[in-house]
Amino acid sequence: MQNNPNNAIGVFDSGVGGLTVVRALMERLPFENIIYFGDTARVPYGVKSVETIAHYTREIAEFLLQKEVKLLIIACNTMASVASQVVKDLSPVPVLDVIDAGALGAIAATSRKQVGVIGTPTTINSNAYARAIHQYEPDVRIFSQACPLFVPLVEEGWLDHQVTRLTAQEYLKPVLAQDIDTLVLGCTHYPLLKPLLQEVVGPGVKLVDSAEAMAEETAALLGDLNLANPQRGRPDYQFYVTDVPLRFQTIGERFLGRTLSNVHVVKW
Secondary structure, three states: OOOOOOOOEEEEEOOOOOHHHHHHHHHHOOOOOEEEEEOOOOOOOOOOOHHHHHHHHHHHHHHHHHOOOOEEEEOOHHHHHHHHHHHHHHOOOOEEEHHHHHHHHHHHHOOOOEEEEEEOHHHHHHOHHHHHHHHHOOOOEEEEEEOOOHHHHHHOOOOOOHHHHHHHHHHHHHHHOOOOOEEEEOOOOHHHHHHHHHHHHOOOOEEEEHHHHHHHHHHHHHHHOOOOOOOOOOOOEEEEEOOOOOOHHHHHHHHHOOOOOOEEEOOO
Protein backbone atom coordinates (compact mmCIF):
# COMPACT_ATOMS: atom_id res chain seq x y z
CA MET A 1 0.00 0.00 0.00
CA GLN A 2 1.42 3.38 -1.01
CA ASN A 3 1.34 5.68 2.01
CA ASN A 4 0.23 9.16 0.93
CA PRO A 5 1.56 12.25 2.80
CA ASN A 6 -1.82 13.99 2.25
CA ASN A 7 -3.63 11.30 4.26
CA ALA A 8 -4.72 11.99 7.81
CA ILE A 9 -3.09 10.90 11.05
CA GLY A 10 -5.39 8.47 12.91
CA VAL A 11 -5.56 8.96 16.68
CA PHE A 12 -7.66 6.81 18.99
CA ASP A 13 -8.58 6.51 22.63
CA SER A 14 -11.13 4.84 24.88
CA GLY A 15 -12.90 8.19 25.42
CA VAL A 16 -12.12 11.89 25.27
CA GLY A 17 -8.72 11.88 27.01
CA GLY A 18 -6.82 11.40 23.76
CA LEU A 19 -7.97 14.86 22.67
CA THR A 20 -4.99 16.19 24.68
CA VAL A 21 -2.80 14.30 22.17
CA VAL A 22 -4.80 15.78 19.26
CA ARG A 23 -4.33 19.25 20.75
CA ALA A 24 -0.55 18.73 21.01
CA LEU A 25 -0.48 17.46 17.40
CA MET A 26 -2.49 20.47 16.16
CA GLU A 27 0.00 22.82 17.83
CA ARG A 28 3.14 20.98 16.73
CA LEU A 29 1.94 19.96 13.22
CA PRO A 30 -0.54 22.64 12.12
CA PHE A 31 -0.94 21.36 8.53
CA GLU A 32 -1.71 17.72 9.29
CA ASN A 33 -5.21 16.31 8.77
CA ILE A 34 -6.37 14.32 11.81
CA ILE A 35 -9.08 11.70 12.34
CA TYR A 36 -9.85 11.00 16.00
CA PHE A 37 -11.81 8.03 17.33
CA GLY A 38 -13.07 7.97 20.92
CA ASP A 39 -14.90 4.87 22.13
CA THR A 40 -17.19 6.91 24.39
CA ALA A 41 -19.89 4.21 24.61
CA ARG A 42 -17.54 1.61 26.11
CA VAL A 43 -15.30 3.79 28.28
CA PRO A 44 -13.76 3.17 30.83
CA TYR A 45 -11.42 0.49 29.53
CA GLY A 46 -9.41 0.34 32.76
CA VAL A 47 -11.85 -2.06 34.43
CA LYS A 48 -12.11 -4.46 31.46
CA SER A 49 -10.18 -7.68 30.79
CA VAL A 50 -7.07 -7.71 28.62
CA GLU A 51 -8.93 -9.79 25.98
CA THR A 52 -11.80 -7.30 25.77
CA ILE A 53 -9.45 -4.31 25.53
CA ALA A 54 -7.46 -6.05 22.77
CA HIS A 55 -10.68 -6.85 20.87
CA TYR A 56 -11.98 -3.25 21.06
CA THR A 57 -8.57 -1.85 20.14
CA ARG A 58 -8.40 -4.04 17.03
CA GLU A 59 -11.91 -2.93 15.95
CA ILE A 60 -11.00 0.76 16.22
CA ALA A 61 -7.63 0.35 14.46
CA GLU A 62 -9.37 -1.44 11.56
CA PHE A 63 -11.97 1.37 11.35
CA LEU A 64 -9.24 4.02 11.05
CA LEU A 65 -7.22 1.97 8.55
CA GLN A 66 -10.31 1.88 6.32
CA LYS A 67 -10.13 5.70 6.37
CA GLU A 68 -6.65 5.34 4.80
CA VAL A 69 -4.73 7.04 7.60
CA LYS A 70 -0.96 7.29 7.07
CA LEU A 71 -0.10 6.71 10.73
CA LEU A 72 -1.88 5.30 13.78
CA ILE A 73 -1.44 6.80 17.24
CA ILE A 74 -2.68 4.90 20.29
CA ALA A 75 -3.50 7.83 22.56
CA CYS A 76 -4.91 5.71 25.38
CA ASN A 77 -2.44 4.48 27.99
CA THR A 78 -4.68 1.52 28.90
CA MET A 79 -4.92 0.37 25.26
CA ALA A 80 -1.21 0.96 24.71
CA SER A 81 -0.25 -0.96 27.85
CA VAL A 82 -2.09 -4.12 26.84
CA ALA A 83 -2.74 -4.02 23.08
CA SER A 84 -0.13 -2.01 21.17
CA GLN A 85 1.37 -5.21 19.70
CA VAL A 86 -2.08 -6.22 18.40
CA VAL A 87 -2.26 -2.97 16.42
CA LYS A 88 1.34 -3.21 15.17
CA ASP A 89 0.65 -6.77 13.93
CA LEU A 90 -2.35 -5.74 11.82
CA SER A 91 -1.33 -2.26 10.62
CA PRO A 92 0.30 -1.66 7.23
CA VAL A 93 1.20 1.89 8.39
CA PRO A 94 3.47 2.96 11.27
CA VAL A 95 2.04 2.78 14.81
CA LEU A 96 3.05 5.03 17.70
CA ASP A 97 1.79 4.86 21.26
CA VAL A 98 1.80 7.27 24.21
CA ILE A 99 3.67 4.93 26.55
CA ASP A 100 6.67 4.66 24.26
CA ALA A 101 6.60 8.43 23.68
CA GLY A 102 6.38 9.09 27.44
CA ALA A 103 9.25 6.68 28.11
CA LEU A 104 11.51 8.45 25.59
CA GLY A 105 10.48 11.80 27.07
CA ALA A 106 11.39 10.60 30.58
CA ILE A 107 14.84 9.42 29.51
CA ALA A 108 15.52 12.75 27.80
CA ALA A 109 14.35 14.71 30.88
CA THR A 110 15.96 12.84 33.80
CA SER A 111 19.40 13.85 35.01
CA ARG A 112 19.68 11.57 38.07
CA LYS A 113 17.75 8.60 36.63
CA GLN A 114 15.10 8.83 39.37
CA VAL A 115 11.71 8.79 37.60
CA GLY A 116 8.18 8.80 38.98
CA VAL A 117 5.22 7.59 36.91
CA ILE A 118 1.58 8.38 37.68
CA GLY A 119 -1.36 6.82 35.85
CA THR A 120 -4.61 4.90 36.21
CA PRO A 121 -4.50 1.65 38.23
CA THR A 122 -4.59 -0.45 35.01
CA THR A 123 -1.66 1.41 33.45
CA ILE A 124 0.39 1.29 36.65
CA ASN A 125 -0.40 -2.40 37.33
CA SER A 126 0.59 -3.32 33.76
CA ASN A 127 4.11 -1.97 34.48
CA ALA A 128 4.18 -0.82 30.85
CA TYR A 129 6.04 2.44 31.55
CA ALA A 130 8.72 0.71 33.61
CA ARG A 131 9.20 -1.88 30.83
CA ALA A 132 9.36 0.78 28.11
CA ILE A 133 11.82 2.97 30.03
CA HIS A 134 14.06 0.02 30.96
CA GLN A 135 14.09 -1.14 27.35
CA TYR A 136 15.92 2.10 26.47
CA GLU A 137 17.73 2.80 29.74
CA PRO A 138 18.00 -0.21 32.11
CA ASP A 139 19.50 1.66 35.08
CA VAL A 140 16.72 4.22 35.58
CA ARG A 141 14.95 3.76 38.93
CA ILE A 142 11.17 3.99 38.59
CA PHE A 143 8.61 4.76 41.28
CA SER A 144 4.99 4.27 40.19
CA GLN A 145 1.80 5.56 41.73
CA ALA A 146 -1.81 4.94 40.66
CA CYS A 147 -4.01 8.07 40.91
CA PRO A 148 -7.58 6.84 40.31
CA LEU A 149 -9.27 10.08 41.43
CA PHE A 150 -7.53 12.34 38.90
CA VAL A 151 -9.68 11.34 35.90
CA PRO A 152 -13.05 12.19 37.52
CA LEU A 153 -11.61 15.43 38.95
CA VAL A 154 -10.40 16.51 35.48
CA GLU A 155 -13.75 15.61 33.90
CA GLU A 156 -15.48 17.64 36.62
CA GLY A 157 -13.33 20.61 35.55
CA TRP A 158 -11.67 20.89 38.98
CA LEU A 159 -8.27 21.68 37.48
CA ASP A 160 -7.21 24.14 40.16
CA HIS A 161 -9.47 23.15 43.02
CA GLN A 162 -8.41 22.68 46.63
CA VAL A 163 -9.78 19.10 46.57
CA THR A 164 -7.58 18.29 43.54
CA ARG A 165 -4.54 19.90 45.18
CA LEU A 166 -5.00 17.90 48.40
CA THR A 167 -5.54 14.70 46.37
CA ALA A 168 -2.34 15.36 44.38
CA GLN A 169 -0.33 16.04 47.55
CA GLU A 170 -1.56 12.77 49.04
CA TYR A 171 -0.86 10.67 45.92
CA LEU A 172 2.56 12.21 45.26
CA LYS A 173 3.88 12.03 48.83
CA PRO A 174 5.41 8.52 48.47
CA VAL A 175 6.83 9.29 45.01
CA LEU A 176 8.41 12.58 46.12
CA ALA A 177 9.90 10.79 49.15
CA GLN A 178 12.03 8.84 46.62
CA ASP A 179 13.77 12.07 45.53
CA ILE A 180 12.63 11.85 41.88
CA ASP A 181 13.80 14.45 39.36
CA THR A 182 11.24 13.61 36.65
CA LEU A 183 7.53 12.75 36.76
CA VAL A 184 5.76 11.11 33.81
CA LEU A 185 2.09 12.06 33.42
CA GLY A 186 1.01 8.60 32.31
CA CYS A 187 -2.62 9.36 31.46
CA THR A 188 -4.03 11.60 28.73
CA HIS A 189 -6.24 13.41 31.28
CA TYR A 190 -3.28 14.56 33.36
CA PRO A 191 -1.83 17.30 31.09
CA LEU A 192 -4.79 19.46 32.15
CA LEU A 193 -3.47 19.25 35.72
CA LYS A 194 0.07 20.24 34.73
CA PRO A 195 0.16 23.69 36.40
CA LEU A 196 -1.23 22.28 39.67
CA LEU A 197 1.04 19.22 39.61
CA GLN A 198 4.10 21.39 38.96
CA GLU A 199 3.25 23.43 42.05
CA VAL A 200 2.84 20.27 44.13
CA VAL A 201 6.12 18.63 43.02
CA GLY A 202 8.11 21.88 43.03
CA PRO A 203 10.55 23.40 40.51
CA GLY A 204 13.16 20.64 40.95
CA VAL A 205 11.00 17.99 39.23
CA LYS A 206 10.48 18.00 35.46
CA LEU A 207 7.04 16.93 34.22
CA VAL A 208 6.88 14.75 31.12
CA ASP A 209 3.60 15.32 29.30
CA SER A 210 3.08 12.23 27.14
CA ALA A 211 0.80 14.23 24.77
CA GLU A 212 3.62 16.69 24.00
CA ALA A 213 6.14 13.84 23.80
CA MET A 214 3.81 12.08 21.34
CA ALA A 215 3.59 15.17 19.11
CA GLU A 216 7.41 15.44 19.04
CA GLU A 217 7.81 11.76 18.17
CA THR A 218 5.15 12.06 15.43
CA ALA A 219 6.87 15.08 13.90
CA ALA A 220 10.21 13.24 13.87
CA LEU A 221 8.70 10.10 12.31
CA LEU A 222 6.84 12.01 9.58
CA GLY A 223 10.09 13.80 8.74
CA ASP A 224 12.10 10.55 8.62
CA LEU A 225 9.55 8.82 6.38
CA ASN A 226 8.87 11.86 4.15
CA LEU A 227 5.21 11.65 5.18
CA ALA A 228 4.70 15.25 6.36
CA ASN A 229 1.75 16.85 4.57
CA PRO A 230 3.15 19.14 1.82
CA GLN A 231 -0.16 21.07 1.61
CA ARG A 232 -0.19 24.35 3.48
CA GLY A 233 -3.96 24.79 3.52
CA ARG A 234 -6.43 24.56 6.37
CA PRO A 235 -6.28 21.01 7.77
CA ASP A 236 -9.30 18.75 8.06
CA TYR A 237 -10.21 17.48 11.54
CA GLN A 238 -12.81 14.71 11.94
CA PHE A 239 -13.98 13.21 15.23
CA TYR A 240 -15.71 9.82 15.53
CA VAL A 241 -17.33 8.66 18.77
CA THR A 242 -19.48 5.67 19.68
CA ASP A 243 -21.83 7.72 21.88
CA VAL A 244 -22.40 11.38 22.70
CA PRO A 245 -22.60 11.23 26.48
CA LEU A 246 -23.82 14.03 28.73
CA ARG A 247 -21.28 16.88 28.92
CA PHE A 248 -19.28 15.37 26.02
CA GLN A 249 -19.01 18.73 24.23
CA THR A 250 -17.94 20.57 27.41
CA ILE A 251 -15.31 18.01 28.42
CA GLY A 252 -14.12 17.49 24.84
CA GLU A 253 -13.60 21.22 24.25
CA ARG A 254 -11.73 21.54 27.55
CA PHE A 255 -9.34 18.82 26.41
CA LEU A 256 -9.01 20.13 22.88
CA GLY A 257 -8.67 23.77 23.86
CA ARG A 258 -10.99 24.80 21.01
CA THR A 259 -14.46 24.19 19.56
CA LEU A 260 -15.25 20.55 18.89
CA SER A 261 -16.96 20.24 15.50
CA ASN A 262 -17.29 17.54 12.79
CA VAL A 263 -18.35 14.96 15.38
CA HIS A 264 -19.79 11.75 13.91
CA VAL A 265 -21.43 8.95 15.88
CA VAL A 266 -20.44 5.41 14.88
CA LYS A 267 -22.78 2.54 15.70
CA TRP A 268 -21.00 -0.81 15.74
